[in-house]
Amino acid sequence: MNTLIIISVLPIVLLYLGLYKATKALLPVTVIGLFAALGCAIASYSKPDVAQPIYHGMMLFNNFSVAFSAVTIIATILILMLSGGYFEKISRNVAEYYAIILFSLAGIIVMVSFNNLVMLFIGIEIMSVSLYILAGIKKSDFASNEAALKYFLMGAFSTGFLLFGITLIYGSSASFDLDVIRDWVVSHPHINPMFYTGIGLIIVGLCFKVGAAPFHFWTPDVYEGSPTLITAFMSTVVKTAGFAAFLRLFSACFAPLSDFWVPILLVITVLTLFIGNITALYQQSFKRMLAFSSISHAGYLLFAIVALGAGSANSVFIYATAYSIASIIAFGALILVQQQNGSDNFESFNGLAKKNPFLALVLTIAMLSLAGIPLTAGFIGKFFMFSGALAKYQVWLVIIAAVNAIISIFYYFRVIVAMYFRPVDRAEVTVPAYYKVVFVLSALATIIIGIYPDFIASFI
Amino acid sequence: MTVSILIFLPVVAAVIVALLKNEVAKYAALFFSLAELVVAGIFLSRFVPDASTQFAIDVPWISRFGIYFAAGIDGISMILVLLTTVLVPLIILSTYKHEYKNASAFYALILFMQAGMLVVFTALDGFLFYVGWEAALIPIYFICALWGGENRIRITLKFFIYTFAGSLFMLIAIIYLYLQSPDKTYDLHQLYNLKLSAAHQSIVFWGFFVAFAIKMPLFPFHTWQPDTYTEAPTGGTMMLSGIMLKMGIYGVIRWLIPNAPIGFIHYQVLIIVLAVIGIVYASIIAFKQKDGKRLVAYSSIAHVGLIAAGIFAWNAQGLQGALIQMLNHGINVVGMFFIWDIISRRLNTRDISQLGGIAKVAPQFAIAFLIIVLGTVGLPLTNGFVGEFLLLNGVFQFSANHYHNLVLAVIAGTTIILGAVYMLRMYKNVMQGETNELTATFTDIHGSEKLVLIIICVLIIGLGVYPGPVMHLSEAAVDNLVKMLNTKLI
Numbered sequence: 001m002n003t004l005i006i007i008s009v010l011p012i013v014l015l016y017l018g019l020y021k022a023t024k025a026l027l028p029v030t031v032i033g034l035f036a037a038l039g040c041a042i043a044s045y046s047k048p049d050v051a052q053p054i055y056h057g058m059m060l061f062n063n064f065s066v067a068f069s070a071v072t073i074i075a076t077i078l079i080l081m082l083s084g085g086y087f088e089k090i091s092r093n094v095a096e097y098y099a100i101i102l103f104s105l106a107g108i109i110v111m112v113s114f115n116n117l118v119m120l121f122i123g124i125e126i127m128s129v130s131l132y133i134l135a136g137i138k139k140s141d142f143a144s145n146e147a148a149l150k151y152f153l154m155g156a157f158s159t160g161f162l163l164f165g166i167t168l169i170y171g172s173s174a175s176f177d178l179d180v181i182r183d184w185v186v187s188h189p190h191i192n193p194m195f196y197t198g199i200g201l202i203i204v205g206l207c208f209k210v211g212a213a214p215f216h217f218w219t220p221d222v223y224e225g226s227p228t229l230i231t232a233f234m235s236t237v238v239k240t241a242g243f244a245a246f247l248r249l250f251s252a253c254f255a256p257l258s259d260f261w262v263p264i265l266l267v268i269t270v271l272t273l274f275i276g277n278i279t280a281l282y283q284q285s286f287k288r289m290l291a292f293s294s295i296s297h298a299g300y301l302l303f304a305i306v307a308l309g310a311g312s313a314n315s316v317f318i319y320a321t322a323y324s325i326a327s328i329i330a331f332g333a334l335i336l337v338q339q340q341n342g343s344d345n346f347e348s349f350n351g352l353a354k355k356n357p358f359l360a361l362v363l364t365i366a367m368l369s370l371a372g373i374p375l376t377a378g379f380i381g382k383f384f385m386f387s388g389a390l391a392k393y394q395v396w397l398v399i400i401a402a403v404n405a406i407i408s409i410f411y412y413f414r415v416i417v418a419m420y421f422r423p424v425d426r427a428e429v430t431v432p433a434y435y436k437v438v439f440v441l442s443a444l445a446t447i448i449i450g451i452y453p454d455f456i457a458s459f460i
Numbered sequence: 461m462t463v464s465i466l467i468f469l470p471v472v473a474a475v476i477v478a479l480l481k482n483e484v485a486k487y488a489a490l491f492f493s494l495a496e497l498v499v500a501g502i503f504l505s506r507f508v509p510d511a512s513t514q515f516a517i518d519v520p521w522i523s524r525f526g527i528y529f530a531a532g533i534d535g536i537s538m539i540l541v542l543l544t545t546v547l548v549p550l551i552i553l554s555t556y557k558h559e560y561k562n563a564s565a566f567y568a569l570i571l572f573m574q575a576g577m578l579v580v581f582t583a584l585d586g587f588l589f590y591v592g593w594e595a596a597l598i599p600i601y602f603i604c605a606l607w608g609g610e611n612r613i614r615i616t617l618k619f620f621i622y623t624f625a626g627s628l629f630m631l632i633a634i635i636y637l638y639l640q641s642p643d644k645t646y647d648l649h650q651l652y653n654l655k656l657s658a659a660h661q662s663i664v665f666w667g668f669f670v671a672f673a674i675k676m677p678l679f680p681f682h683t684w685q686p687d688t689y690t691e692a693p694t695g696g697t698m699m700l701s702g703i704m705l706k707m708g709i710y711g712v713i714r715w716l717i718p719n720a721p722i723g724f725i726h727y728q729v730l731i732i733v734l735a736v737i738g739i740v741y742a743s744i745i746a747f748k749q750k751d752g753k754r755l756v757a758y759s760s761i762a763h764v765g766l767i768a769a770g771i772f773a774w775n776a777q778g779l780q781g782a783l784i785q786m787l788n789h790g791i792n793v794v795g796m797f798f799i800w801d802i803i804s805r806r807l808n809t810r811d812i813s814q815l816g817g818i819a820k821v822a823p824q825f826a827i828a829f830l831i832i833v834l835g836t837v838g839l840p841l842t843n844g845f846v847g848e849f850l851l852l853n854g855v856f857q858f859s860a861n862h863y864h865n866l867v868l869a870v871i872a873g874t875t876i877i878l879g880a881v882y883m884l885r886m887y888k889n890v891m892q893g894e895t896n897e898l899t900a901t902f903t904d905i906h907g908s909e910k911l912v913l914i915i916i917c918v919l920i921i922g923l924g925v926y927p928g929p930v931m932h933l934s935e936a937a938v939d940n941l942v943k944m945l946n947t948k949l950i
Binding site: 311314368373374375379383386387390391395398399402405406409410413417420421422452453454457458 | 520594595613629
């Protein structure tokens with residue numbers, strides 16, 4: 001549990017650093033602190049899993065929590081490493097950025113290790129409130145303000161659904177504790193409608209948080225309006241945490257009632273896939289395309305919950321890891337290109353391969369991974385998801401997913417086509433050293449997981 | 461000595477070539493592809509032509525899903541390994557007259573693609589097979605899109621999406637097979653032993669079939685092919701038509717029919733009808749083509765249609781014919797595309813109506829062209845004859861008991877006549893007649909061009925006169941496969 005403590009104390013230290021104008025120290029302190037937190041998380045990993053609930057059963061830091069803490073912390077580190085010079089350009093209060101991102105991460109750690117519905121709610125709120133601020137942090141920018149307001153209103157609304165659902169569950173089972181609720185579900189053959197309503201409302205609340213259709217309407221505007229790095233944080237770390245919480249809750253409590261909620265989630269999954277993919281096809285802006293593609297990836301991630309089983313946690317873990325690192329590359333490249341010519345349209349990537357072969361190559365790897373082409377991590381993620389769904393005889397769902405994977409080729413390859421096959425005279429994009437490190441690490445991780453996934457395939 | 465050497469040598473070579481300077485890339489690529497040929501030669505010399513799988517490798521890969529890096533060579537694989545390892549050096553040599561931008565990337569992609577195709581031809585694990593299948597697709601997409609003709613962006617994307625779509629359905633079929641297996645395995649031989657119901661086999665059948673039919677391509681899944689062949693750089697076209705389409709045919713023999721025999725029997729006649737329609741349809745379109753490269757592309761559809769018909773007839777003759785014809789078609793079509801590459805490079809046109817009388821100014825070229833044409837139309841004593849004879853024999857055997865199937869066989873037989881018509885007509889229009897202003901400038905072949913054409917001609921005649929040794933390689937494996945399936949169907 002030291003992970004959570006470190007991540008909670010770290011932002012306070014950062015705020016003091018900001019107070020004393022030690023801006024140069026912010027990034028190193030943050031990264032060192034996060035590595036310490038990561039180390040603590042991995043230290044509590046044990047095979048077989050022997051973790052016991054702690055803090056009066058409020059939290060359970062098991063291997064599931066270790067895996068998702070690790071992936072969210074690593075993704076945060078990578079994103080923060082991209083921030084060198086980025087926040088300074090858009091704001092004077094740099095320390096607050098780091099602090100708020102870390103507060104949000106603290107909420108995320110709670111979300112992946114809760115053992116009590118109250119902790120789930122608290123975790124989601126800590127994360128969300130930080131994100132509302134982050135979305136609107138470009139104070140004078142109209143789009144950023146719009147994003148923050150939209151996100152806040154919709155988010156507050158959906159939290160209401162979630163809380164209402166939790167209340168109804170409590171009303172039926174008389175507990176917030178996951179173990180007690182599970183026992184109650186198992187020992188009661190006839191579950192009352194109130195409980196079912198509670199599950200339905202929780203699904204609504206969580207689907208909003210992970211951006212699944214038809215609760216996705218906030219995503220494109222918020223993702224587009226927020227500063228690009230914040231968008232990267234929201235669409236990778238936050239999304240991963242959302243799915244981790246979703247999966248944890250459903251596999252711990254509601255698994256025996258799958259006859260009730262699987263059809264609901266099935267509809268949501270299919271809608272999410274089609275809406276995300278088809279809308280992404282029509283985007284002219286790379287950033288907005290990534291926003292919609294993140295919706296479609298939410299659809300693939302939902303597979304693990306629809307086909308809930310022993311392998312679900314690993315599938316989500318691998319898929320979320322693959323998706324996160326590929327997205328970080330994509331957002332990093334977007335920041336660089338956007339800085340150079342001020343536009344985030346597909347056209348601004350034209351001819352990039354000639355002047356920046358390295359940048360083009362890593363972005364190509366990222367796009368191939370997002371599209372799920374073999375020998376990249378994205379394929380392994382999709383493979384796990386498809387296997388899981390087919391094991392539950394969801395043949396049609398997988399066929400629909402395959403059709404969607406084909407659609408997604410169009411927009412992912414648009415970037416590759418622009419970079420390699422549409423030669424335009426352009427100046428070289430300067431890639432700062434920090435970015436190079438992030439790109440190389442992410443691209444290598446993508447390929448290594450793609451070729452030899454065995455070392456993380458049985459992590460949880 | 462295991463097949464892993466054969467698979468990883470081109471991967472290592474691709475990395476090395478990618479790091480080299482552009483000027484030396486082609487020499488290095490040729491060197492590595494010849495080294496690969498030598499390795500294949502060593503395998504061949506140690507190969508025992510019985511039905512067993514040899515040089516096998518089997519190491520755990522993704523243990524949680526029972527995935528192994530399992531590959532090996534039997535008689536059927538051996539022919540395709542030979543095809544790949546012989547053609548790649550030839551293809552590389554045939555590109556020597558081109559000056560490609562970023563040549564090191566071009567040759568690295570070709571070598572990487574070779575590795576992918578060798579994985580496909582030797583894989584004994586469903587997952588590995590799929591990975592190889594896609595690993596061959598990515599390089600050829602970039603080859604076509606980076607060094608192709610004017611409309612390359614649109615056409616290559618169409619090609620990619622078409623084939624990627626097919627392979628995703630294959631992936632579903634493979635995972636489906638895995639889930640049906642009691643031990644949860646992707647091992648080919650264990651999957652062969654599954655006893656699936658007819659309904660399950662239908663799913664598996666269609667999943668595989670779509671992927672393979674697109675790759676071959678079989679009518680009506682062929683629409684990507686003529687455009688892609690025409691727009692791709694010649695090296696890429698040769699890789700596609702010479703080797704890559706054989707992945708589809710090989711897949712049918714190795715994965716589709718043995719894994720879903722009941723599903724296959726159910727749709728057998730339908731597929732043969734499609735194949736025969738493809739033969740006639742492509743032949744007629746080929747007849748109307750003005751662009752030489754496009755004509756060859758359509759003729760390839762017709763020839764593949766016959767191979768498909770021979771396989772789906774499913775008897776030893778048809779299969780044996782298909783295997784030998786895959787080898788022959790690979791050699792002939794590479795020769796044919798090379799001929800058109802030489803013409804278009806010299807004269808900047810592929811329009812048949814603008815050509816004529818080249819034979820007078822370039823006699824050596826004319827002889828080589830004639831031999832390749834004769835091989836393609838299947839004249840006795842050329843390689844095409846052996847394969848087509850066996851294939852037609854197989855199709856006729858299938859139709860021996862059904863009168864209406866006999867009609868199919870007869871129509872399939874017309875492929876030889878139709879093929880001869882458009883090929884010889886092309887030859888006549890291009891090579892004979894009066895030399896015009898344009899063709900008078902044609903210089904005869906020399907250097908690397910001559911070498912490539914001599915090798916191809918020797919192969920065409922050699923395999924035509926004495927095909928025994930090659931056929932002997934696969935005989936036992938084919939018999940075994942047919943026998944296994946017959947017991948499975950009873």
